[in-house]
Amino acid sequence: MVQQTSDYWQKRQEQTFLSGEKTVNDYYQSLKKSFEQANKEIQQVIYLFYAKYADNNGVSFTKAQTLLDKQEIGELKDFIERVNETMGEYDQELTNMSIKARITRYEALKKQIDATLQKLYAVDYEHNGKSMLKELYTNTYYQNWYSTDVYTGFHFQFAQVEPISVETLINYPFNGANYSDRLWKQKDFLQQQLNESITTMLVQGKNPATLKGEFAKKFQSREYDAYRLLHTDGSFIIEQGTLAAYKESGVEKYQNLATLDMKTSDMCREIDGSIYLVAEAVTGINYPPFHAFCRTTTTPRYEDVDYSKSTRVARDEEGKVYKVPADMTYKEWHDKYIGSNPEMLSAEKKTKNYTSDKKLHSKYKSILGSDVPKSLDEFQNLKYNNTAQWEVLKDNFAKTNRFNKLVEKSANLKIKGQVIKELNRIDLSDFEFSDLHINTDRKHNVTKKMAQSYIDNAIAAYSRWNGKVRVYVSENGCSVINLEDKKVSTAYKSIEYDEKFKKLLEVMSNDKMSNN
Known part of the structure; x- marks a missing residue:
């Protein structure tokens, strides 16, 4: 073999994973633009609705229940047909778009919003997303093939990627539901939220301009849902491509390799360094991904390799790389480099609790105002490095919050x-x-x-x-x-x-x- 250490595989697998992450992130950036465009199109539909039917008092909910006339029904059909033509280019079509002879203005508005969202989710999210995942699988599989050839010094005859097999993987509900099921559930939730906001606007007689900020937040939330789904399913596809390559090249065992830094989840910390048979790999149980945004990957484990002099990569709180022994587990690394260093323990808490602390910081500021540190970093420094002052702030928050509610x-x-x-x-x-x-x-x-x-x-x-x-x-x-x-x-x-x-x-x- 070219190398008798794990250094090669750790480096190659990290490169493969980072390459896959870039593919997902590049696609997500284009999807974000599609979300923004869909938001603009829906806002335009609402503005046109308002401009067409508003009087001096705006558009009431009662007025929105007026039936469409023949010309308006024709205009609605034209709108739906234009959307269908766009979707047809991707072998997609709108569903549940039959138009009754008696349909209200309000129902027509909801149809237009539904059509716009269906185009977004069917074409930009589902169709293009699946194409990205197929590309991701193929690239991962062949990169592992190449890595195996370089490592062993001779060429393996790998099976070609079967499109049907990749499609089956994408449709596999490894996390309780498959890619399509999850994204359409996200679409339905977004549509429900938008419809509720529009109904409230009509009932309260508000101008549609009031929906701009509200819609932006709702779309951003669903963008994050998409980001989470793409990274979770992307990790699954990357690791499945790797697993397929292991089987093709005759690798019998693999080792789980968590990232040695302070962001790693408790689950991945525990499983780091564990070795399993390739034939017994089960996603989420003994093979990654183990959770959303999972960064754990795997490397082949060969019986005839001496790993005693090999190394693996670890990262400090600033993300800088340094090397540690390959057989050092996450727990051992943590005990040596983090557990004995108060500053590192504090930094770990700040990293691990970033999201919850961000919400807590906002909550404290809303109650205590200028008595709370301005920045999140200052807030976390107080929380984790100054116990006495933190207890005072907590007590002040509890009393003030209690007082406000009592009043x-x-x-x-x-x-x-x-x-x-x-x-x-x-x-x-x-x-x-x-x-x-x-x-x-x-x-x-x-x-x-x-x-x-x-x-x-x-x-x-x-x-x-x-x-x-x-x-x-x-x-x-x-x-x-x-x-x-x-x-x-x-x-x-x-x-x-x-x-x-x-x-x-x-x-x-x-x-x-x-x-x-």
Whole structure:
């Protein structure tokens, strides 16, 4: 053999995987443009609808229910025919496009939107996407063929790629549903969202210009769905092309090779370095991809090769490459290079939790404003490198969030008094307890100790009578304190709560509010 180490195969497989990723990304960029174009076309259809039927008050939902006249039905048929002609160039055609003699303006508008989306998903997404996946499989298969020839020093007689076999792979539901099923499900969801927005526009009598930003967000979300699907299915096709090449060249065993960096999933960390028989490879179980955006690949494992002096590639937090022993597993690499380095552990947490921290940062800013670090990087540095300040910020967020919700709910329920942000729980030791009024007159059967517990466990407190009176509300009961006279004016159990306090407890419980 040309080389007796794993270095060759690791380098070749990484090149093959990166080449495949580039193919997917290049196609995705063109698909993004198609999504943007479809969005523009649908917005144009809506504008024309509005311009045609609007009066001084816009277009009401009732007015949109008017039946099309003969000329308008002809115009709708022409629109559908033009879309069909475009799709026909790719052996595609619109479905569910029969036009009844009685069809409303609103139904016609939805037909036009459906036709535009069908063209996007059938031609640009399904047809062109499948062509890309077929190309991806073929390139991967032949690249592995070439790599095997170079490695062994002689030429293997490989079987040619069978188009039917590739089509079967693309249609295989390796992740619960196949490529086509998933993309059409995405289309139906997008169509439903757009129709709901249009219905709301008509019911509320809004101008279609209000839909521009809303539609842009909906299309961007579906673009991300497409990105996720293409990378997941693309990884599947790449690895299936590799597996087919293994079988053709007589490779009996393969080794899973995860990326040695901080982005690698827990699942791939565990499976890194594992060796299996090629004949027993099962996608998602012992053969990649194991999840969406999976970067784990494989290399052949030969019995007659000494791997002791071989190396594999690892990446630091900046993506720079360095080499480690080939037989070093992810766990061993992590223990040596990450686990013993606080800075690297912090960097790993920032990488691993990037998406959730981005949402959390946005949430904190919406509640605390300028009290939150401006950038996500500063926010993560605080979270992972400054425990004391992070706990202060968390506590401030919990209290402020709780306070804002209490103010809103109390106003909705018309509860008297101003909500107190800091509960300032009072110690009743030096306070008079109005036992005669509370238990003899009102028969609440509450002790001073119970009144104290209501304060200690209060979920809300209200200031009344210009701050002279404070009302504490807990799940077990309520205490009303006269601060000026230092007296417990009244206290009663939660079974005596009126509907306002009962609803407050229900709402606060559902919101899982803090008992600070």
